[in-house]
Amino acid sequence: MLSNITFIQGSGGLGRPLAGQDHYSGLIFYSATLPSGFSASNRVKKFFSVTDAESAGINLAYTDETKATATYLVSAAGNTGDTIGFNVTEPGSKTVALGTFTKTAGQTTVNAVAAGIAAAINANTQTTGYSATALVATVTITARAGLGIYLNSGSPLVVQSPGAIAGTLTQFAGGAASRNAVYHYHISEFFRIQPKGVLWVGIFAVPSAYTFSEIATLQSIADGSLRQVGIYKDAAAFATADLTAIDLACKAQDTGHKPLIALYGADLSGMADISALTDLSLLSASTASAIIAQDGGAVGAALYQTFGKSITTLGAQLGATALAKVNEDIAWVQKFNISNGTECETLAFANGVLFSDPSVTDNLLNYLDAQRYVFLRKYVGYSGSFFNSFNMAVSVSSDYAYGEDNRTIQKAKRGIYASLLLVLNGPLVLNADGTLSANTLAYLETMTTPNLDQMVRDGEISAYQPVIDSAQNVSSTGTLVITVQIVADGVARQIQVPISYVQSLS
Numbered sequence: 001m002l003s004n005i006t007f008i009q010g011s012g013g014l015g016r017p018l019a020g021q022d023h024y025s026g027l028i029f030y031s032a033t034l035p036s037g038f039s040a041s042n043r044v045k046k047f048f049s050v051t052d053a054e055s056a057g058i059n060l061a062y063t064d065e066t067k068a069t070a071t072y073l074v075s076a077a078g079n080t081g082d083t084i085g086f087n088v089t090e091p092g093s094k095t096v097a098l099g100t101f102t103k104t105a106g107q108t109t110v111n112a113v114a115a116g117i118a119a120a121i122n123a124n125t126q127t128t129g130y131s132a133t134a135l136v137a138t139v140t141i142t143a144r145a146g147l148g149i150y151l152n153s154g155s156p157l158v159v160q161s162p163g164a165i166a167g168t169l170t171q172f173a174g175g176a177a178s179r180n181a182v183y184h185y186h187i188s189e190f191f192r193i194q195p196k197g198v199l200w201v202g203i204f205a206v207p208s209a210y211t212f213s214e215i216a217t218l219q220s221i222a223d224g225s226l227r228q229v230g231i232y233k234d235a236a237a238f239a240t241a242d243l244t245a246i247d248l249a250c251k252a253q254d255t256g257h258k259p260l261i262a263l264y265g266a267d268l269s270g271m272a273d274i275s276a277l278t279d280l281s282l283l284s285a286s287t288a289s290a291i292i293a294q295d296g297g298a299v300g301a302a303l304y305q306t307f308g309k310s311i312t313t314l315g316a317q318l319g320a321t322a323l324a325k326v327n328e329d330i331a332w333v334q335k336f337n338i339s340n341g342t343e344c345e346t347l348a349f350a351n352g353v354l355f356s357d358p359s360v361t362d363n364l365l366n367y368l369d370a371q372r373y374v375f376l377r378k379y380v381g382y383s384g385s386f387f388n389s390f391n392m393a394v395s396v397s398s399d400y401a402y403g404e405d406n407r408t409i410q411k412a413k414r415g416i417y418a419s420l421l422l423v424l425n426g427p428l429v430l431n432a433d434g435t436l437s438a439n440t441l442a443y444l445e446t447m448t449t450p451n452l453d454q455m456v457r458d459g460e461i462s463a464y465q466p467v468i469d470s471a472q473n474v475s476s477t478g479t480l481v482i483t484v485q486i487v488a489d490g491v492a493r494q495i496q497v498p499i500s501y502v503q504s505l506s
Helices: 048-057 109-120 181-193 214-221 240-254 297-307 313-323 363-369 405-418 438-448 448-455
Strands: 026-030 045-048 069-076 083-090 094-102 133-136 138-142 157-160 166-173 198-204 229-236 261-267 288-291 292-297 347-349 376-379 380-388 461-467 484-486
Touching: 026 181, 026 214, 026 313, 045 048, 045 214, 045 240, 069 109, 069 198, 109 438, 157 166, 181 198, 181 229, 181 297, 181 313, 181 376, 214 229, 214 240, 229 313, 240 288, 261 313, 261 405, 288 313, 288 461, 292 297, 347 376, 363 376, 363 448, 405 438, 405 448, 405 461, 405 484, 438 461, 448 461
Parallel strands: 026 198, 026 229, 229 261, 261 288
Antiparallel strands: 045 198, 069 138, 069 166, 083 094, 083 157, 133 138, 292 347, 376 380, 461 484
């Protein structure tokens, strides 16, 4: 055989862990009714796509919606050739012409006119979505799907009768929105931002008091794999105390080696002045993040009008968190544009106030940021919409003031736990004086570091150092203390650029 140099490529020497689960996420909803794929004994489903959710009954069929109805009682049949038309104003000031009836010579009674009006409206059902029935002289008009409560207030239905046809109009009432449409929106937004995400969705009964024990339920069903969970609470208003309760629920999972963070989106529709929100920097809820953002011009905005409660950008923020490496701030401009040109392009708060409103100033945004809320913002000269910061409900001076602080330390803890578990209840060789031997120290350091090494390689931490006191009295206490010091990555939250003219460049 000719002389040669042969390489034998090995594997496993780096001790790299399996593919990560940083994108594993959960969504919690509360409702008295369930989509078709859920039941009282099966309230949690695992989805890999929007299609999966739709197959489980979370779709836009609006089968769970109650459509609003209006009536018109014909009191005068009018004359041959008279016309009567009906128009409806929908969200976005869109006017929909339902149909126009023209009286013929043979339609001499109010009952016949009512039947003719219903037929004229039904002739356009395929286009407008509205339908009508006639019973004696009363025409009942049923709204199209998807309008929820929107038509229940004001005077959206207008009658145009320039001739002698007359009657009594009763405006729309009784509409109730589809909850499935709201669930579908948040799930769609999650997968829009993180198409490769894995999402557990739980729909739980509305509790008499919110303790957020559902976090533990969802985490248990997911075998402890959830890294972040979104909580949508619409049955009651936003409450600062919820953030403390959520934080306690998350930290309880930490004791079982299943740490995670939570994003909280609740109803702010009744809060006219967003600046009246409580200062969250006074809390110690370092694992909870409060969302007050909402789309102001697309699907989210329409849902706000038809559902009557805050929609928020919960799904989008959860998706951004699942997309981010654990060390990344979801406010990073280069990576996390939340707008697709339509959804979240027009900004609003979750009380429906648009950012174009004169009350929304830079001072207000700075104030809310300092109060530790999360919302969307714009940058001059750069297209897109971006989160202000990954704020948590805790003082900015906390080591865990931001979502990435928590996610990084939680990943490190999960990794150290997985590798040190093999050491648990194992023998430790000591020196003659009872101290840990050099070989034991080296072994313990080796067992502590594999996942931390990977985090360094992935740029999720800058450096780390295990510190083990060789003189600790393990024989007496049975407790081995291994201190791990981590240098976290920095985040360029503020950039200063001194700039001036000079006479020459040195």
